[in-house]
Amino acid sequence: MSPIGPEWRDTRAVNPSKVPGRIGLREVAAFARGCAVLGCGGGGGVTLAERLARDAVARFGPVRVVDFDDLAPDAFVMPCGMLGSPLIFEERLPTGDEPAELLAAVQAAHGRRVDALMPFQLAGANGLVPLAWAATVGLPLVDADGTGRPMPNMATVMGLSGVPPTPAFVVDGEGQRITIRAATRDRFVTTAFGVLAGVGGLGAFAFELMDASVGRRAAIRGTVSRALAIGRAVLTRRGAVEAALPGGRVLARGRIRHLRHDTPDRGKGGSLLVEDTDGHRLLRVEFQDEFLLALDGGRVVAATPDTIVLFDAETRRPLLIDELREDRFVTVVAGDGPAAWRTPEGLALAGPAAFGLDLPDGVA
Structure with a gap:
């Protein structure tokens, strides 16, 4: 896989004054707006997820945002979020037990402590849910994610880098915990959606768990900072909205x-x-x-x-x-989208042809 371009790896190179040390109540609205922008019209509405994040931060305090380089190489990072229909997410309120149950399931299976959370997909509501969970369980949030935009079938750049998807974990907030182990990625995706149907179409989810040393090369870094910077630009009406996007x-x-x-x-x-x-x-x-x-x-x-x-x-x-x-x-x-998706392997999952759009040769 080609290296991820610096404009997406680390937003400190773009706007060093906007890198958050913490996300507190004053930053939640901007972060939510940035997640909505990166949702590209999908990813679900952010209204409920923003409320959950605001309530969690108000109750438990600001969330510390860290770079992979701030963590020890063997720090254990949990990419996570909600898997399922955005409509069900808005209709069926979370119980509040999901983050603790998910953390317990992961730690019991791996026999080690989770040191930080990370959004597996920072787009729409799924950018905000890990923020709320990080506040609830008192862990830092890594300034990174696995997609940089909405992606179907749980495709991530960690998967492109060879990070195994399983064991993966699903909890429903009502005491049901399910561990998925699969021999291939295709089998993992099929099983995950089968499990999802069994828990009512929506579940808290964690997969592609990795050490920080792996995340440094495998994840898209700086996307939490990017979302916050985009949201601030849009909400404050300072300058044109396109100026907040790389290549906007x-x-x-x-x-x-x-x-x-x-x-x-x-x-x-x-x-x-x-x-x-x-x-x-x-x-x-x-x-x-x-x-x-x-x-x-x-x-x-x-x-x-x-x-x-x-x-x-x-x-x-x-x-x-x-x-x-x-x-x-x-x-x-x-x-411009994340450079990781511009490789031949990435375009096979994220390019127009992956969505059935037939473009002229040479157009990606």
Whole structure:
């Protein structure tokens, strides 16, 4: 695997004043907004997860954010989050016991203490849940994650680096703890989703546990800092929203036209056009669970693994796909995605073809 580019490995090289030592109550809202941006229209709404994080930080205190280099090489790191439907997450409130049960299951199976938590996917609600859990169990949160954007089927850059996914752990907050051991990654994914169905479609999840020495080379570093910096830029209205994204650029600013969903239940993706304010240009955006592709006059101007975001032009709030409406005034912004997904192996999982989008040869 090619090395991860410095613009995503460590945001201290980009904005050294924004690296958080801790995330307290004053930072939660900005972090939530940044996670929403990195959700690319998917990943679930952040409202409930932000409330959980705020409540946990208010009760247990700020969460210390650490780099892998701040940890001993043999420190044990637990990538974690909620696995399942964002809709179920919003309808079925967590019990509050999930983080302690997950930690107990992991430590019992491995016979060692967990030293830090890490979001396995810092996008939407799943960026905030590990923050809430870290506050609850009193552990630091590593300034890293495994995807840098939404990814299906639990694909992560740790997996690309050869970190074994199992043993993996699922708990449901009601005392049920399940350990998954699988011979192959494909078998692990199949089993995990089978387990998920057995616990009602939603569970607290931990997998690809690793030592800090492994995380230094295998994870995407600096993404917690990145989300916080993005959220601050958006919330404070200081400068253009695209300036907060690596390689950020405005693709269009105008009204949504011809919003189309492939199925009546809006469950299988679709497309839309944004009519630019000059009236002479139409930007086409394709989406499934998140925004995947943008074309200007048939020319690809952004494609997964790029970060593609539709902001409400009035409020600067990143929009979920479920919030799209005809005639809504939006700003379409794109940024460069994590370099780890730009390798041939990464593009096989995160590139347009992985989502069934057939682009011309040489276009990634």
